[in-house]
Amino acid sequence: MKVFTSVNQLGDLNQALKEAFEIKKNPFGNQELGKNKTALLVFFNNSLRTRLSTQKAAMNLGMNVIVLDVNQGAWKLETERGVIMDGDKSEHLLEAIPVMGCYCDVIGVRSFAQFKSKEDDYNEVILNQFIKYSGRPVFSMEAATRHPLQTLADIITIEEHKTKARPKVVMTWAPHPKALPQAVPNSFAEGMDMAGYDFVIANPEGYDLAPEFTKGVTVLHNQDEALEGADFVYAKNWASYEQYGQVLSQDRSWTVTSEKMALTNDAFFMHCLPVRRNMIVSDDVIEGPRSLVIPEAANRVISAQTVLKRMLESL
Numbered sequence: 001m002k003v004f005t006s007v008n009q010l011g012d013l014n015q016a017l018k019e020a021f022e023i024k025k026n027p028f029g030n031q032e033l034g035k036n037k038t039a040l041l042v043f044f045n046n047s048l049r050t051r052l053s054t055q056k057a058a059m060n061l062g063m064n065v066i067v068l069d070v071n072q073g074a075w076k077l078e079t080e081r082g083v084i085m086d087g088d089k090s091e092h093l094l095e096a097i098p099v100m101g102c103y104c105d106v107i108g109v110r111s112f113a114q115f116k117s118k119e120d121d122y123n124e125v126i127l128n129q130f131i132k133y134s135g136r137p138v139f140s141m142e143a144a145t146r147h148p149l150q151t152l153a154d155i156i157t158i159e160e161h162k163t164k165a166r167p168k169v170v171m172t173w174a175p176h177p178k179a180l181p182q183a184v185p186n187s188f189a190e191g192m193d194m195a196g197y198d199f200v201i202a203n204p205e206g207y208d209l210a211p212e213f214t215k216g217v218t219v220l221h222n223q224d225e226a227l228e229g230a231d232f233v234y235a236k237n238w239a240s241y242e243q244y245g246q247v248l249s250q251d252r253s254w255t256v257t258s259e260k261m262a263l264t265n266d267a268f269f270m271h272c273l274p275v276r277r278n279m280i281v282s283d284d285v286i287e288g289p290r291s292l293v294i295p296e297a298a299n300r301v302i303s304a305q306t307v308l309k310r311m312l313e314s315l
Ligand code: CP
Pocket: 046, 047, 048, 049, 050, 051, 142, 150, 272, 273, 274
């Protein structure tokens, strides 16, 4: 595997899950693969889970790891070509990327949507420059439009907890004070399509995701109706796609509470974290016995290790 920017690049999902569960059973079984190999993890944005779980995955594979926080300690980077660099940015991404490639064997990149231009965000301008100019296999650690390592961890978690072949999974929008990207919900929708679950999205009017991610999916603007009979509730906030990057609502009636969970089939609660308590989800639901947020975060090591192992096999 040379590029991982979408769960679709996993190919056969059952095969990927088989590899993931083998890794979970025997996390140190492939240390020879990573010996004398270096993973460079480049962060343009903050992270707790991705940073730690991807480092742990690389270490489990016997790799060395370098972490670069672009905005803390590195030169400020210009990302657009043609700019006269007479401001505060000292280095251009077009030199910085091939230089980074000199110091590693694989590169992970975290680069969120900037909400300045829908076109630039949906064309994944920064991630694609790493793919084009680094000369190394590149994997996304959440980009503008997708978060595939999170989605793979989510699917692993559902597979571990489902009690029927085709559970009903409801992804519901929930309120948040800031504009958040659509990467997690877009990617989750792709993953649900691959997994073939009974998948429903609930969001207020004005929050429909990009049509390329919701083809054939039931999208309801009534959360209570969507939650009926759900086996898994996946909560997430995202900013409007139609009115790109705008926060159109902070309607707290969409917060996932125990009253909302009572509409479900005793559903498990999921969220990728970090989560704003009592905006997205009430304390009692996230702390309750059906909350999967911690096992989901733990599975981030397994998803990262599955992808890194495939990248090492391709070197
Ligand atoms: N879920 C997730 O990607 O968490 P971080 O932003 O902390 O990495």
